[in-house]
Structures are given as structure tokens and as C-alpha cells.
Amino acid sequence: MTTTETRPRPHAQTLVARTPPLLRRAAGIGELWTFLILAALVVFFTIAAPGKFFTAYDLTQIAVNAAIYLVLGVGMTYVVITAGIDLSIGSVLVLAAVAAGEWNIHHGGAAAGWGTVAICVAIALAVGAAWGALQGAVVATEKVPPLIVTLGGLGAALGIAELATGGQDPAEAAANNLQNTLGFGKLLGIPWLVILAAGVTLVFGLVLGLTRFGTHTFAIGSNPAASRRAGIRVGAHLVKVYALMGLLAGLGAVMWLASYGTTSIAGHSTDNLKVITAVVLGGTSLFGGRGSVLGTVIGVFIPAVLNTGLIVIGVQQYWQDVAVGVVLVAAVYIDQMRRRTRERS
């Protein structure tokens, strides 16, 4: 969380410098309201459960459990800003985990050495990026909408993973070396999973805000035809954006193997909805052209804080789903009201 708080300033500045006035207006303090909602939730739970919610232990566990969704959310932010969507991320994560896991099983299993671990990481990243690039290439043809491309990808990637494993999570898919470092290891009390997720968020948040790659991403989402006339290679850029999403799904697979030690083939069917919820909560427009990584960070943490907080204060579980749903709709509603008010003035 601390890493992201330093980020919005450069982000906003470059947007001011490089993007059209409409975008400039939309950025600015775009994340403030959702951040206030998050802060209000934290304050509420801190008061409601003194000494239980706002503790180093509890904040750490919220961050650890959000880490993978954060990494996926960063990629999804790029995709949604291009007015696209990627429903396949859970399946791509599983496919990448299975590919890496199979290599690990045949090259040392649980006791595998660092060489094997490095190759497994490379395999997971490569499989994810390749699958993402493939989907991006189909999207770039503009013959099939991203919703359908990635819906197809969702089924196909999971199917291939199930074919490769017979539908069963293979044993010894993760090396102890990986689990004991990235999975459960800590640096100065902060879990490596959180550090990795924060690093990825910072880097790609800056890329989105400061580089030409980011500016092109916004431009394509705002108006692909105008972007093309302005000389942006829209197709090639879309391939890169979807490949980035796939790459981060591959990284998510590495993080999953590290912390859970298994491929959990059946355990990722709702990753896409969770991550898209987070991105939308963070104020990124599903119609493209507007959004930020910082918003996504807040969007990931709102449901995470809600779910943990409601358990800590002992609310019956069925209310948790209701609460997350209500907050989602309310946050987007407030966001839209605010925008409209400002655009009128």
C-alpha cells in the first residue's frame, strides 16, 4: 500500500502533460472517492473490533491474500483501458501453473533445485504471455470482440490443463525451494508475495502513467480510429497489452504454486469476476480510455478488507456477499455522480 501512495503525483502530471483535456479532467483525483470508501471501511472495522482488525498480523494477511489478485488486476487495468476485457485469466493461470508444475514433477519434484525453479518460473511466464499474445492477436483483427475471444480462451486453456493432468492436481507441482522463499518467506516482516506484488504494481503503474506505451493504451481505449490516424499501430499495441495480461497471469501462477503448492485446477473459476470487480471499483471505465493502477489497488483491497473485517467482527457469512455487492454498486454510482457533476460545471 505504501508504494502506491507515492505514485499518483507523477501519474497525474504526465497525464496533464501528454493527454487530451477530456482525459486530463477524468484523471486528477479519480481515485479519491474510492479511497475514502476504503478508508471508511478500515476505520469502521478498527472501531468495531478493537485490537483485532488493525493489527500488523491482520494487515499482513489481507495483503498476502490480495497479492495474486493485485498482480492480475494490474494487467486487467491495461486491458480494460483499451476498452477490452479478459475473462480467461483464471484458466491461463491454471494452464501456466500446470505447465510449470509438470516440468517440476519430472525434474526433481518437491526437492527440486534452484535451476528447476528458475525454469519453472520461465515456463509459467512464457505460457501465460504466449496465450495472452495469441488472444491479443485475435482481438487485434477486430473480427471477434475481446469478450468472445477470452471466453473461448477461458474454456480452451482450462480444457488443455485438464487434458494434461487428467483433471487432477498433480502432486509435487511446486519445489520446496520456491514455497519456502516466495511462498512463505518474509523480508523485514513483509512477505515476499506482497513485495513482489507491490513491485509489479509500482512498475506497471509508472509504465501506464509515464511512458508512451501507457499513453497509447489510453488513446486506443478512447478512440481507436483516431489513434490509428495519429500513427499508433493499434493492432500491435493490443497484442502487447493482452500479452502483458497473460504474462501477469503466468506470474500469478508462480505465486499460486509458491503459496499453495498445488495447481488447484478447479479453484480459479471466479478469478476473472473478482479481478474485473476490483478494476471497476477502482474507477477504470469498462468503455475504455480511463482508469489507473492506483484505483485498481484500492479496488482489490475494498473486497479484501470487507471479507476479512466481516469475519473479524463475526458477521454471518451470507452477509459478506451482500456487502461486497452493495459496495461495488455504490462505489461506481458515487464515482459516476461525481464525474457528471464535474463535467457540468
Place this chain on the structure above:
Amino acid sequence: MSSTTSPTSRKRALLAATTAVLALAATASCSSSGSPGPAAGAGGKKIAMITGVKSDPFYITMTCAAQAEAKAKGIGFTADGSAQWDVSVQRPLIDSVGAAHPDGLMISPVDTAALTPSLKQIQASGTKIALVDTSVTDTSVGITRISSDNEKGGQVAADALAKQMGEKGSVIVISVKPGISTTDARIKGFSEEMAKYPGIKVLPTLYDNDLPATAASQIQSTLAAHPDLGGVFAGNTNTGQGVATGLAQAGKQGVVKVAAFDAEPDEITALKNGTLQVLVAQDPAAIGVQAVDELAAAFAGKPVQASIGTTMVAITKDNLNDPQIAKYVYKAAC
């Protein structure tokens, strides 16, 4: 937009899942042995089997035993199962089996009510139904219901876990989802038996929708609220995996004792390396064999036992090597 996304994606996922199931059914050695061609003996009778989750070693063990028993009796046998524990995934399988009019159907319904109409229709067309493992609320469905005595299993789990916890602290059940007959009965038996220990407080049950990540987050949140947490009863393998990861992240592995149902290969590994402390094993092979026996009796017009409960046993690190206990360990393939 997200509201239009989800139903479409579900449908598509369902389609893909079903396709994957069909593709797997063609390749998996365990499930497609009995060819649908004319089977010898027993008047060419045929039994179809639909399990809850195809890749679950519990159902694989059951399927293997049923298949061997059917072969021994000269009955044709085919088996399939849902890719996920989901009504919308299992119903098409039931409907396709219904269209084939087998003489007998062994099924583990994934919901206590939602599949009743489909099953009644199959039953009305003359197919004898044996409900194995899970069942439906409507008692007119099925000629026999064979399952582990799940309430008893919950009690066995409670006693073993209470012993591991030193009979004090808080204990929580994390299960898959409400409305599944077997897990509901286990939780009931577990909670009632735990209530007999004055030093142990039973917290409200949580459900993780079969997602390990959710279970991991839930167990860590519970630890924040209840630092005296001493035991967890995990509903199934995915939940157990998530609970184990959550405890490891919290540095509480081995401090908080974990009991889980079933004795799948990776659970045995977890028991050996101390991630799990208690396994309550069912006897899926006995369920499969008895279902085939009862269906064969029904084909022959002999009396059928309407309800059979099979035994359960608690496995811990200490008794794992006992051959009487070791035979309960599930198989990953026939």
C-alpha cells in the same frame, strides 16, 4: 457491462467444461471401460454411473470398485462425472444418460433438490436408481441410498480433533457450500459432538465455494478474531489445501490442528508432513460394490435394502501404518 458478462461467461464455461468432460471421458481409462455394446450375462443389463467430481480420488476409488463388481457379475458398466461440483454441469450428464435408458443408474447428485425432477423422469422411464454418497431430499427417488454415515463421520472427526486440541480452544468448520447432504450431515455431527466438550467453543461455519484462496483468507481472518483458535474442520480437499496455506502464512501450522474428510493421496502426504493432523476416511469402494449388488438384486426382482451406511475411520500419523487403517487410503487411478 459486468452484469452481462457473468451469465454469458458461465454458459460458455459450462459448454467448455462439458466439452472437456466428454473429451476426457473418451480418454480416461478408468471411466469408459464398459463398452455400451451388448454385455454378456445378467440378461445384458447395463449400469451407468455419474459421480460428483470426476477427478476426485474418492469417486475414482468408488468407480473402480463398482466397475470390478459389475464385471464380475457380467453387467455392462459406464461411468462419467461432472468436471466441477455444480448442478449446471451435472444436469446435462444426467439428461444424456437418461436418453440412453440404462437398466440401472448410480449417481451422486450434487444438490439435494435441484436434480430431483431429472432423476424422477429417468426413474419413471424404468431405470433403477441407486443414490451413492450424496442423496436428494425427495425420498421417492432411488431404490437404495448408500453412503457413509456422515453424521457419525462428523462425530469421529470431532472426537479425534478434540483429542489433538487437548480439549480446549475455539474450533471452526470451513466447508464448501451449504445444501450438500453429506457435508451438512458431517457438520451437524461434528458440531453436536464438539458441544460435549466444555473447554471447546464452536465458531459459526464458513463456506469457501470450493476456492482454496477464499479458505486461506478465511482461516487467517478467523485467527485475527480468535487467537485461541485450536482446530479447523475442513470440508474437502480444496478447502484443506487453502486452510493449510493460510495457517502456513500465519505461522500457525501444527499449532492449529486440522481435521479433514477423505484419505486422498495428497492428503496422506499432508498428514505425513504435518500439514493435517486428522483424516476421517470413508469407504468409497464398499459404497460402489454395494450399489452394484443392490441394483443387480433389483434387476433379479430380489428385495433391496433402502438405506445402507458404510463405516468410517479416523486416520492420524500414529495409526497410518496399521494395515487395517491403510486399506482406507483412496486410489488416484484404477
